[in-house]
Amino acid sequence: MRFFKKKEKRAEEVSFEDALLRSLLAKTEMTKDKAIQIPTVSGAISLIGDIIASTPIKLYQESVVNSEKETKEIDDYRVTLLNESTGDTLNASEMWRAVTRDYFLGKGAYIYINKEQGKVKSIHYVDEKNIAIQENTDPIFKDFNISVQGTSYNPYNFIKILRNTINGASGESIVSENDLILSVAYNALRFEDALVRKGGNKKGYLTSEKKVTKETIDDLKDSFRNQYSNNAENVIILNEGLQFKESSNTAVEMQLNEGKTSNAAEICKIFHMSPNLLNGSSVTIKPEEEIQKFVKLAVLPFMKIIESALNEDLLLEKEKKSFYYAFDTKELLRGSAKDRFETYKTAIDSKVMTIDEARYQEDMKPLGLDFINLGLGAVLYNTKTQEVFIANTGTSVDMQNLKGGDNIENRNTK
Incomplete structure (x- = not known):
């Protein structure tokens, strides 16, 4: 007894993907x-x-x-x-x-x-x-x-x-150096442009359970091309047995x-x-x-x-x-001006900048105020001469003479 294998019936697919999608999938x-x-x-x-x-x-x-x-x-x-x-x-x-x-x-x-x-x-x-x-x-x-x-x-x-x-x-x-991320961004723009030009219509393909003639395929291609051109109101009529899938x-x-x-x-x-x-x-x-x-x-x-x-x-x-x-x-x-003037104020109060130096930074004419405000309570130490100057009393102290309770020599700076 002979057994005959039943021929499997497969759906025949007709793809309408254009060159743009293929180019998007390929490396740019x-x-x-x-x-x-x-x-x-x-x-x-x-x-x-x-x-x-x-x-x-x-x-x-x-x-x-x-x-x-x-x-x-x-x-x-x-x-x-x-x-x-x-x-x-x-x-x-x-x-x-x-x-x-x-x-x-x-x-x-x-x-x-x-x-x-x-x-x-x-x-x-x-x-x-x-x-x-x-x-x-x-x-x-x-x-x-x-x-x-x-x-x-x-x-x-x-x-x-x-x-x-x-x-x-x-x-x-x-x-x-960064061709991959630039390619992604560039192709995203191309894809978005294609969607706009085609009116947002989705891409897809047709399936048919029976063989489709070349004449029918050509007619369908022209219809879909007009549909995606986004320049006219076109209607596509599918024959019996044809289905569109996104x-x-x-x-x-x-x-x-x-x-x-x-x-x-x-x-x-x-x-x-x-x-x-x-x-x-x-x-x-x-x-x-x-x-x-x-x-x-x-x-x-x-x-x-x-x-x-x-x-x-x-x-x-x-x-x-x-x-x-x-x-x-x-x-x-x-x-900003606010940040600059706050910096100048801090520098002047910290005795590291004069008023005229701050005015110079702002391209302003100097006022002739070439001094730094030390304050009456300032005590200054000269690291080279080892002298201490007391602004409040106007006197200086020679630190070299401070040895084991020796008398401190005060010299009036006037």
Whole structure:
């Protein structure tokens, strides 16, 4: 007796997933242009760039006068190039904003130094995309040239501002170091954009218990394509035996808003800043304290890298011994007026600052009050002469004469 195996009847599936979903599931190769589309990245870089562009750079000289170190500001033509007119199509403000973008998102920021007879005539920002590095193979005695569209230049022809560099020629961008979190944030934006463009319609697939002809499949594809285009009111009629099954969730079900907030907070960690600075709220601490924290953790380290680059490439060899460039961060770090004046009051009451010194910090004219209020009850001890001065009586005591009950020699200071 022969047994015949009953043929299993399986449902035939017709998938209508488009190329966008496949691309979302695949690994996304992050680039500078993609990263800058992420609002958190764009906002953080814009904020840092604005602070850098609005903080003046000055040139100082250190010298020793009467065995004391003295620092004075130097009026130099190169300071004008760094703060105002660069001699290029970009002014100084635009240049520093472009430098900030290239520093974080590219291989580094490069500024060409245009010299005539050894004097800097102008400085020119060069997009890092046009920079190619030609390195030697020696891991100890490293050397390189910088190529711009096929023309080779020596390293000293450029101011090089590099992030996490290990060779002094190029740096590491946040795009390459943090591509995973940036990819998540970027793909979340793409997915949300796809939902908006398709009217929030859910994706899915069709199932059929019987074979579907190619003509029917083509008609269904056109119908679903029109349905998801979100530019007309379209109705899809399914033939008998066809069923639509959802394959993805809506934005609410996937909690995209919570995901965006979480991704933004993670990206802010890359820049050492609080998300509150970008969304305009401050929950944990005072806004002034949050800004000060951001400046100290994110902006000042970047400024130090710029200063080192300027000292290395924009100073002559003979100038490097005593000259240096530095950002004038006095205004940036001053804090609120209330905090500043409370600090001055404490310093004056503690006898470590005079009134005129406090006025100098506020860019106010001195009053000629070059004295410190000691108070009548003050007793001062001179560690060098070992004398004690009593302000109330106007007398001083020689501590060297205090030996085993000897008489104390009082000398009137009048």
